[in-house]
Amino acid sequence: MDLRAALADRRLVAIVRGGDPDAALRTVLALVQEGIDLVEVSLSGADALGVITRCVGELGPGRPIGAGTVLTADDARAARDAGAAFAVTPGLGAGADTARELGLPVLAGVMTPTEINTALAQGADALKLFPAAQAGGPPYLKALRAPFPDAAFVPVGGVDLDAARAYLAAGATAVGVGSPLVADAADGGSLSALRERARAFLAVVEEAAG
Template identity: 75%
Template sequence: MDLLTALRAHRLVAIVRGGDADAALKTVLALVEEGVTLVEVSLSGRDALEVIAAARTALGPDAPLGAGTVLTADDARAARRAGADFLVTPALGEAVEAARALGLPVLAGVMTPTDIVAAVRLGADALKLFPAAQAGGPSYLRALRGPFPTLPFVPVGGVDEDAARAYLAAGATAVGVGSPLIGDAADGGSLDALRSRARTFTAATRAAALGGAR
């Protein structure tokens, strides 16, 4: 898949991490039904590879489906076998190199300018600014875009609806959202509440895209 084009088009990556594999699968499917096109299933969740495999079967071969919290080359290979077609890492390391070797696009975790230079050198398709809130929020993103004005940043960590708008206005290509969007749905909580939050987030990110944020 062309991850960068998808990030620019959809502006939102939902991060599903749950303690109940069946609920996590239902969460993925509900998000997609509500128009959240880019979903990653964190490998730190319960039976995450089985969730990815079941989601791939349900969604078909062409739907984007990511694996998150990919730390090692073994993680990358297992995620690909399960059906993931893009990978997300919390930091730089062997998982980024493994993704490139497997021909999978990768959203690579960075925090500092040194990380950013290293990620570009490794061939990352986009840069996951993580943990974004602790790094300094939208003002930090603006500062990074001074020396790196054309690189695609995706802030992750503490991104609620207001923060999503602020990051996109500051030049983020997309935002990654976990608990403010997922809530307790992936642990067996309300799917109706999840659907409502999904509509809110997709409306916010689409409005930002129409407003011309990069």
């Protein structure tokens, strides 16, 4: 898949991490039904590889379901084998390197200009600015875009509705949203409440596009 194009088109990545694999699967399916089909299933969740495999089986191989928290070479290989369409890392290292070698697009975790330079030189498709809130929020992103105007930044960490709006206005290609969107759905919480939150985030994305 063309990860950068997908990020620019959808502008929102849902991050699913839960303790109940069945609930996590239901969460992904509900998000896709609401129109959020760029989804990262974190490997730190329960049976995350199984969740990815089941998502691909339910949705088909063309859906952009990615693996998150890809730390090691083994993580990258397991994500590829499970059918993940892309890999997301919290930082640079073996997980990102091996994912690229396997042909998986990589959303690589960075925080500093040095890390951004390194990630771009290593061929990262896009840059996960993480943890974005602790790094300085939308003003920090805006400052980074001056020396890196062509980089595709995806802020992650503490991105609620207001922050999503601010990051997109500051030039983010997309935003990555975990608990403010998913909340307890991947642990068995309300899917109807999840759907309401999904619609609210999609409204912010549409507002930014308009």
